[in-house]
Amino acid sequence: MEILLYICSCFHLVSREGYPQTMVSLKAMLGSLISFFSAAFVILGNEFIPPALRSLFCIVVHYFFTPQFTVIIEENAGLGWNQIYAAATTYLRTKISYSSKSKRIKVRKTNRQEKLSIDIVVGEVVIDHFENIELKWKLNEEKQEKKNSKEKPRVYFTLAFDKRYEKDVLETYLPYVITRFEEIRKEEKEKMRRIKIYTRDYGRVGPAGGDWACINLEHPATFENLAMDPGQKRSLIDDLDRFVKRKELYKKVGKIWKRGYLLYGPPGTGKSSLIAAIANYLKFNIYDLNLSGGRYSDSELKKTLLSTSNRSILVIEDIDRGADLVDREQKNNSDAIKFTLSGLLNVIDGLWSSCEEERIIVFTTNHKEKLDPALLRPGRMDVHVHLSYCTIDGFKVLASNYLNIKGDHQLYREIEGLLKNVEVTPAEIAEELLKRDDLDVSLSLRGLVEFLEEKKKKKKT
Numbered sequence: 275m276e277i278l279l280y281i282c283s284c285f286h287l288v289s290r291e292g293y294p295q296t297m298v299s300l301k302a303m304l305g306s307l308i309s310f311f312s313a314a315f316v317i318l319g320n321e322f323i324p325p326a327l328r329s330l331f332c333i334v335v336h337y338f339f340t341p342q343f344t345v346i347i348e349e350n351a352g353l354g355w356n357q358i359y360a361a362a363t364t365y366l367r368t369k370i371s372y373s374s375k376s377k378r379i380k381v382r383k384t385n386r387q388e389k390l391s392i393d394i395v396v397g398e399v400v401i402d403h404f405e406n407i408e409l410k411w412k413l414n415e416e417k418q419e420k421k422n423s424k425e426k427p428r429v430y431f432t433l434a435f436d437k438r439y440e441k442d443v444l445e446t447y448l449p450y451v452i453t454r455f456e457e458i459r460k461e462e463k464e465k466m467r468r469i470k471i472y473t474r475d476y477g478r479v480g481p482a483g484g485d486w487a488c489i490n491l492e493h494p495a496t497f498e499n500l501a502m503d504p505g506q507k508r509s510l511i512d513d514l515d516r517f518v519k520r521k522e523l524y525k526k527v528g529k530i531w532k533r534g535y536l537l538y539g540p541p542g543t544g545k546s547s548l549i550a551a552i553a554n555y556l557k558f559n560i561y562d563l564n565l566s567g568g569r570y571s572d573s574e575l576k577k578t579l580l581s582t583s584n585r586s587i588l589v590i591e592d593i594d595r596g597a598d599l600v601d602r603e604q605k606n607n608s609d610a611i612k613f614t615l616s617g618l619l620n621v622i623d624g625l626w627s628s629c630e631e632e633r634i635i636v637f638t639t640n641h642k643e644k645l646d647p648a649l650l651r652p653g654r655m656d657v658h659v660h661l662s663y664c665t666i667d668g669f670k671v672l673a674s675n676y677l678n679i680k681g682d683h684q685l686y687r688e689i690e691g692l693l694k695n696v697e698v699t700p701a702e703i704a705e706e707l708l709k710r711d712d713l714d715v716s717l718s719l720r721g722l723v724e725f726l727e728e729k730k731k732k733k734k735t
């Protein structure tokens with residue numbers, strides 16, 4: 275009798291207490307059957323069935339019969355939008371790839387986007403894994419029941435997973451999806467951000483200072499199209515990457531999160547182009563502070579600097595003219611600018627010490643030798659980048675930019691030999707390569723060879 279009651283309870287025909295059940299659902303029956311056979315399988319199987327077959331059975335049973343829990347995420351939450359729905363839409367984009375199992379995906383791209391953006395399609399399932407939980411996302415659409423209804427179809431996500439993880443999914447996974455959504459949105463916004471270049475408009479701005487006029491930075495310079503020594507370029511990119519990632523380190527060691535770069539070299543070697551390339555790379559705005567053109571008192575200067583934003587590059591060009599500033603201060607002339615370059619850097623340090631975000635300061639000069647060595651020390655100018663006359667590596671970048679030459683060319687040996695003997699700036703070469711209307715590769719290179727030979731002759735005489 276005991277055994278009979280146990281079997282019946284397994285089938286939910288009677289309750290464990292022995293009372294008959296009024297309703298027996300097919301699903302419950304199936305579940306009970308599985309548990310009954312599983313129990314029998316385990317008890318009998320220990321003796322008669324090989325272990326490999328037993329564990330395979332357990333996996334199959336677990337896969338097909340583990341109770342699933344489904345969360346429904348509607349597009350709207352009452353009158354407002356459902357944040358989890360929006361978060362899931364964005365988050366799942368990062369989970370679908372060309373190689374995913376989805377049979378259909380949606381792609382789109384605006385002219386401001388660099389890459390295709392991929393979206394989930396109605397009816398498709400996207401599998402995600404979080405810790406050891408498998409999550410099945412599906413986008414669903416239900417047409418409105420009323421015929422000719424103009425209402426939009428009801429769109430919602432279903433998120434199915436093993437019921438055991440209900441708490442983890444609701445309390446940890448979904449908040450994680452929202453956090454990722456916010457991060458992705460921030461990254462996307464950064465990518466779409468138009469970089470601006472700010473400058474002081476002296477004609478318009480009064481002596482109190484602080485106002486900057488700005489335009490979009492449309493400078494096409496990037497690290498790819500910049501003619502520079504490849505090793506130097508790599509180490510500069512690495513330095514920038516390291517710097518922007520080190521917020522916590524700077525905080526821990528009590529240093530202002532700023533980095534100073536000194537770009538030096540003859541005119542036309544790409545100092546301004548490099549600044550634009552850095553701004554394009556980091557998506558930082560540029561503030562161009564022309565010291566020689568402005569007359570600032572200490573307080574004016576502070577106001578001007580305080581009105582610059584975080585995550586920006588402050589550019590102070592031609593700082594060798596700073597020697598002029600020092601001289602003028604020493605003369606104690608009341609009309610003169612009331613600071614030295616070193617004083618300016620102290621002001622900057624003071625103002626930026628309370629900044630939460632990273633700042634870059636770039637100095638340029640054609641005459642590094644004229645600068646006060648105290649200014650060149652790390653902390654002031656952490657990285658010195660020498661932009662020099664064109665080498666064969668730099669020339670190849672220019673040839674690729676201007677003439678679309680990707681590989682080698684028969685005139686390269688000759689050009690390489692000439693570049694070793696002639697001081698020519700990338701700006702001069704760019705000019706030569708642009709001279710011919712048709713941009714015929716061989717004619718342009720031949721023209722460049724003639725130009726370099728001419729320069730070489732002049733050098734000798």
Ligand SMILES: Nc1ncnc2c1ncn2[C@@H]1O[C@H](COP(=O)(O)OP(=O)(O)OP(=O)(O)O)[C@@H](O)[C@H]1O
Nearest residue numbers: 499500501540541542543544545546547700701704
């Ligand atoms: N390294 C380079 N790579 C690619 N193009 C360059 C480079 N250097 C110069 N050019 C070309 O020459 C033009 C002028 O260069 P750029 O203004 O960057 O030089 P600069 O060193 O800042 O000169 P200056 O000291 O006179 O301000 C650029 O617009 C660009 O077309």
